[in-house]
Amino acid sequence: xxxxxxxxxxxxxxxxxxxxxxxxxxxxxxxxxxxxxxxxxxxxxxxxxxxxxxxxxxxxxxxxxxxxxxxxxxxxxxxxxxxxxxxxxxxxxxxxxxxxxxxxxxxxxxxxxxxxxxxxxxxxxxxxxxxxxxxxxxxxxxxxxxxxxxxxxxxxxxxxxxxxxxxxxxxxxxxxxxxxxxxxxxxxxxxxxxxxxxxxxxxxxxxxxxxxxxxxxxxxxxxxxxxxxxxxxxxxxxxxxxxxxxxxxxxxxxxxxxxxxxxxxxxxxxxxxxxxxxxxxxxxxxxx
Amino acid sequence: xxxxxxxxxxxxxxxxxxxxxxxxxxxxxxxxxxxxxxxxxxxxxxxxxxxxxxxxxxxxxxxxxxxxxxxxxxxxxxxxxxxxxxxxxxxxxxxxxxxxxxxxxxxxxxxxxxxxxxxxxxxxxxxxxxxxxxxxxxxxxxxxxxxxxxxxxxxxxxxxxxxxxxxxxxxxxxxxxxxxxxxxxxxxxxxxxxxxxxxxxxxxxxxxxxxxxxxxxxxxxxxxxxxxxxxxxxxxxxxxxxxxxxxxxxxxxxxxxxxxxxxxxxxx
Numbered sequence: 001x002x003x004x005x006x007x008x009x010x011x012x013x014x015x016x017x018x019x020x021x022x023x024x025x026x027x028x029x030x031x032x033x034x035x036x037x038x039x040x041x042x043x044x045x046x047x048x049x050x051x052x053x054x055x056x057x058x059x060x061x062x063x064x065x066x067x068x069x070x071x072x073x074x075x076x077x078x079x080x081x082x083x084x085x086x087x088x089x090x091x092x093x094x095x096x097x098x099x100x101x102x103x104x105x106x107x108x109x110x111x112x113x114x115x116x117x118x119x120x121x122x123x124x125x126x127x128x129x130x131x132x133x134x135x136x137x138x139x140x141x142x143x144x145x146x147x148x149x150x151x152x153x154x155x156x157x158x159x160x161x162x163x164x165x166x167x168x169x170x171x172x173x174x175x176x177x178x179x180x181x182x183x184x185x186x187x188x189x190x191x192x193x194x195x196x197x198x199x200x201x202x203x204x205x206x207x208x209x210x211x212x213x214x215x216x217x218x219x220x221x222x223x224x225x226x227x228x229x230x231x232x233x234x235x236x237x238x239x240x241x242x243x244x245x246x247x248x249x250x251x252x253x254x255x256x257x258x259x260x261x262x263x264x265x266x267x268x269x270x271x272x273x274x275x276x277x278x279x280x281x282x283x284x285x286x287x288x
Numbered sequence: 289x290x291x292x293x294x295x296x297x298x299x300x301x302x303x304x305x306x307x308x309x310x311x312x313x314x315x316x317x318x319x320x321x322x323x324x325x326x327x328x329x330x331x332x333x334x335x336x337x338x339x340x341x342x343x344x345x346x347x348x349x350x351x352x353x354x355x356x357x358x359x360x361x362x363x364x365x366x367x368x369x370x371x372x373x374x375x376x377x378x379x380x381x382x383x384x385x386x387x388x389x390x391x392x393x394x395x396x397x398x399x400x401x402x403x404x405x406x407x408x409x410x411x412x413x414x415x416x417x418x419x420x421x422x423x424x425x426x427x428x429x430x431x432x433x434x435x436x437x438x439x440x441x442x443x444x445x446x447x448x449x450x451x452x453x454x455x456x457x458x459x460x461x462x463x464x465x466x467x468x469x470x471x472x473x474x475x476x477x478x479x480x481x482x483x484x485x486x487x488x489x490x491x492x493x494x495x496x497x498x499x500x501x502x503x504x505x506x507x508x509x510x511x512x513x514x515x516x517x518x519x520x521x522x523x524x525x526x527x528x529x530x531x532x533x534x535x536x537x538x539x540x541x542x543x544x545x546x547x548x549x550x551x552x553x554x555x556x
Contacts, residue, residue: 013377013389016374026407101299107540250405
């Protein structure tokens, strides 16, 4: 859209600026402040420079947590994005049945995250849960509270259950925006089902896929409540992800300096990877 | 089997799988604890409303729902009020630092809430807002405002600026034009932003729990009470969970016709 230069537009943006400055800038500066000091009490803080950062980057339990987080987010993206596209392709194209599908798909997205954890905590239990009991009955030894592999499987399954609908709904709306003429042209050319998908549908899904990949990456990288309720990060620390490590450090152990330095590194990783994804996906359009 | 029948079968199968865990929660919420623990039944044998009665008769339970509703509503109102003018400005005007500001806003959506836990606690405690609904509502603006600005900017850019110019020629002042003409034109965009603001504020617990203790405690924090000395009260836990799903269902019902474009954030 053609935009008019007008610096008075700042007045329209001012409320947002003040609000976000209050709820983001002040807390962020507090974190920066903590990250370069060693604080023993209200009047006993010492400037320590980059010591906390160096320590955080060398800390082995943090590195392990980061490793788990990266594997988790990668698995989430690799499963949810193709599955979401597939489901969007299966959905009815219009009418009452499409509305019903949309509403049913949206349900997991509207459940509070702790309840999502609770639902799977119950569902996966070997004694009172349908899923856990079923697996045990057919002879699979499954116990997500004791076995790290089962715990990982359950956390992943829970996330796929929880968030694939978001990808599907995004892709569905992208598919609906493709003009019918494109499909008619493909039919005249006798394009195969795969060719229609590869050369018509997929390119048209690009803008929604950017949103889907970014949202799924950011949110899976920040995941806290669901695994906390489901497994509590265990068994051992096998499902402890970055947010939980950070929360334990800041609130549990009150280790403020280290937690602050860790927070900043964490935030920078999310920003950097989001930027990389965004640039990588939109790079071919750069010249347009 | 024809192609479209296969499709219908596939999507029905997926939705059934999707609903299975929710069915199990619903099923459990109508059972007695004794039945839950003694045998696995696919349907409640001794159908009971006891678990729901526990929640609806105890203020310390149902206050949690009221608290959550209050801060979510405040958040949706604040989010829309500040985001609308800003989204209009980003869509229509070029101004000093506009691109930087836009990306700075979006970067806040990428901030892990865990990062802001401690500073938020201290900030709201120091200005006396700790354990109030407004504190949680403001904290949730951190991720809701950037998203709302982004969604609304997409919808507003879909309205040709000739409408704006025509209104000026007809002698409308800016506020009058904005409220009388412009807002009705982008009402589906507003509905969708409100839906997303509701959704992300309703499902968030980490910040909401940290910023409250008694008076504004969200239902998610109260649910942990079902873990008592005698074990977990599964029936009440399940009933409380079922009740948290209902507000979301109502909201999605209202926006059902816009939900498809809405999920693409007005950018298809």
